[in-house]
Amino acid sequence: xxxxxxxxxxxxxxxxxxxxxxxxxxxxxxxxxxxxxxxxxxxxxxxxxxxxxxxxxxxxxxxxxxxxxxxxxxxxxxxxxxxxxxxxxxxxxxxxxxxxxxxxxxxxxxxx
Amino acid sequence: xxxxxxxxxxxxxxxxxxxxxxxxxxxxxxxxxxxxxxxxxxxxxxxxxxxxxxxxxxxxxxxxxxxxxxxxxxxxxxxxxxxxxxxxxxxxxxxxxxxxxxxxxxxxxxxxxxxxxxxxxxxxxxxxxxxxxxxxxxxxxxxxxxxxxxxxxxxxxxxxxxxxxxxxxxxxxxxxxxxxxxxxxxxxxxxxxxxxxxxxxxxxxxxxxxxxxxxxxxxxxxxxxxxxxxxxxxxxxxxxxxxxxxxxxxxxxxxxxxxxxxxxxxxxxxxxxxxxxxxxxxxxxxxxxxxx
Numbered sequence: 280x281x282x283x284x285x286x287x288x289x290x291x292x293x294x295x296x297x298x299x300x301x302x303x304x305x306x307x308x309x310x311x312x313x314x315x316x317x318x319x320x321x322x323x324x325x326x327x328x329x330x331x332x333x334x335x336x337x338x339x340x341x342x343x344x345x346x347x348x349x350x351x352x353x354x355x356x357x358x359x360x361x362x363x364x365x366x367x368x369x370x371x372x373x374x375x376x377x378x379x380x381x382x383x384x385x386x387x388x389x390x391x
Numbered sequence: 392x393x394x395x396x397x398x399x400x401x402x403x404x405x406x407x408x409x410x411x412x413x414x415x416x417x418x419x420x421x422x423x424x425x426x427x428x429x430x431x432x433x434x435x436x437x438x439x440x441x442x443x444x445x446x447x448x449x450x451x452x453x454x455x456x457x458x459x460x461x462x463x464x465x466x467x468x469x470x471x472x473x474x475x476x477x478x479x480x481x482x483x484x485x486x487x488x489x490x491x492x493x494x495x496x497x498x499x500x501x502x503x504x505x506x507x508x509x510x511x512x513x514x515x516x517x518x519x520x521x522x523x524x525x526x527x528x529x530x531x532x533x534x535x536x537x538x539x540x541x542x543x544x545x546x547x548x549x550x551x552x553x554x555x556x557x558x559x560x561x562x563x564x565x566x567x568x569x570x571x572x573x574x575x576x577x578x579x580x581x582x583x584x585x586x587x588x589x590x591x592x593x594x595x596x597x598x599x600x601x602x603x604x605x606x607x608x609x610x611x612x613x614x615x616x617x618x619x620x621x622x623x624x625x626x627x628x629x630x631x632x633x634x635x636x637x638x639x640x641x642x643x644x645x646x647x648x649x650x651x652x653x654x655x656x657x658x659x660x661x662x663x664x665x666x667x668x669x670x671x672x673x674x675x676x677x678x679x680x681x682x683x
Contacts, residue, residue, distance in 0.1 A: 329479025329494050336473060336482040355491055359484060 282308040282383070283343035283365075284376050289317045295379050297349025297372040300330035300356055306376060307343055331356030339363055347371050347379050351391055367391040396554075397429070397563045398680045401582035403606075405598025407569035409588045410618035410642065413652055414672075415566035416443040417659045421669045422562060422676075423528035429560045431553050432532035433578040434568040435518060435545045441532055442655045446525030454533065454548050455514040456541075457497045461488045465509035472501035472510055481510070493540045518545045520552060529557060542574040550581060562676065571598075571605040579606070584679045585613040586639070586672065591623035596630055603636065614639040614675060616668070639675045640668040 285302035287294045296302040305318040318337065323330045335356045338346070343365055351369040352360055360367070368388040371379040382388045402415045411434075419430035419440075432440040459472070459481060466488060473483045480494035481501045492515055502510045517539045523530040533549040535542060546568075553563055567578035579585055585606055589599040599615065606613045615631055620641040631638050642648070643664045651658045659665045 326479065329476075329491075331479075332482045332489075332491055332494065333479040336479070336484060339484045355494070359482060359489060359491070362484060362487065 280310045280345065281341075281343040282310060282345045282347060282380065283338070283341060284308070284371075284379060285346075285348040286376055289315075291315065291377045292375050295347070295349055295371045295374050295376065299348050299350065299352040300332075300334045302334065302348070305334075305337065305341065307341060308376075308380065332359050335359035335363075338365065345383070347383055347388065395683070397558065397561055398584075398676070398683065399563045399565060399582045400676055400679070401565040401567050401579040401585045402588060403567040403575060403579055403585055403602060404569055404588045405571055405600070405602035405605075406589065406595055409569075409590045409595060410616075411566055411569065411588050412439055412443065413618065413648075413658070414586070414588055414616060414642070415564055416440050417657050417665060418669055418672060419444070419528060419530070419564050420657050421659050421666070422564070422673060423526065426562070427527045427529070427560045429553060429557045429563045430528065430530045430566065431549060431563060432530075432566045433546050433549055433574075434566060435533045435535045435542050435549070436568060436574070438532040438534050440530065440566055441521070441523070443652075443657055444523060444525070444528070444530045446523035446528065446530055449522045449524050451522070452520045452552075453516050454518045454520055454545055456495070456517050456544050457499070457512040458492050458495045458515045459490055459499075459502045459510035460513045461490060462509045462511065463487075465507045467507055467509075469506065471504055471506065475500045475504055493538065496541070497544070517541070520549060529560060531557075542568065543577045546574055546577040550577075562680070571601045575602075575605065576609065579609065579611065582611065583683065584676070585611045586616055587613055588616050588618055589627055590619045591617055591621075591625065591627045593624075593626065595623070596627050599627060600630065603634065612679070616672065617641045619644040640671040642668050 284306045285296040286304045286306040287296045303321050307316040331353050346367045349372040370389050402411050422428040432438040470483045472481045478494045480491045502512050518535045520533045568574045587602050589595040614637040621644040648658050
């Protein structure tokens with residue numbers, strides 16, 4: 280399974296970025312190899328519009344099985360993500376990626 | 392006399408709820424007692440002048456913007472369209488090109504650069520313009536479709552309708568949206584004179600100062616009308632004095648005005664103080680017209 284996190288940093292101890300479209304980084308955990316892959320999403324800061332659809336497009340390219348995030352995608356991004364076969368778990372604000380992953384594993388994160 | 396283009400007077404404000412509609416509708420009706428006048432409601436996200444202008448509806452017209460529509464058969468999924476779209480309105484989602492109409496700015500880049508012409512531009516309804524007429528008062532309003540995010544294209548379209556269809560009317564009053572963002576810039580950009588309506592409160596002052604800054608940046612000639620004069624404090628007056636901004640009229644804080652307004656009535660024929668304010672504003676408008 281590939282698990283994607285919206286992240287404020289690049290390591291296992293980084294905080295979850297509560298935003299979807301404007302997340303600083305997307306970090307992907309490959310559960311089989313336990314490797315982390317980091318995608319820099321910070322260029323989206325310069326965008327006045329369309330951060331949600333831009334990040335959604337990245338998700339289609341990365342094709343994770345699961346997304347763990349904070350607030351959850353906004354309306355437009357949610358529409359864009361509709362046809363992507365990816366489960367979305369939200370309300371992971373104020374957690375590190377490690378904590379968020381543990382919460383997901385124990386079933387305590389809310390699924391959209 | 393040489394015929395000239397209409398004198399355009401914008402009625403704007405930083406803060407919402409200061410009395411743009413009250414002033415626009417009453418001023419338009421008052422001016423039309425003397426000569427043909429056009430009132431244009433440019434607050435396309437929430438036009439409300441029609442509640443007060445009791446004129447019969449003559450006609451309506453749909454307004455459009457151009458958006459690309461994906462032709463799956465022609466598409467080779469090269470992704471050029473998504474790369475050139477500054478607004479991420481066109482994205483490649485797996486094997487689908489998705490167009491998000493509300494984000495599209497109709498720049499045509501995706502459509503023009505598509506190597507297989509798979510994104511032809513088509514019309515998309517964004518709003519409606521309504522035309523009213525009563526004696527010497529012509530009135531038009533544009534209304535954005537619920538869910539549409541961009542007010543500016545509809546405001547621009549409404550401007551050009553006013554310009555083309557009502558060029559024979561010498562005075563155009565433009566009731567603008569509140570604030571200082573793009574829709575306000577679009578609504579006031581062609582105005583020869585801008586009336587900033589404010590109220591004598593700290594909120595009124597704060598937002599007036601922002602509006603003044605905007606109008607100065609745009610190089611606009613402007614003056615201030617203080618509504619609800621008599622409550623709040625004197626800080627707006629002091630600010631205008633300090634900044635050498637003319638206060639061209641004041642409308643008093645009177646319960647009777649609010650009562651009439653709340654039932655959708657024009658107030659200047661029953662409230663002398665309002666008529667007096669309109670007379671003063673009309674004089675300023677006349678001067679501005681003569682000085683052009």
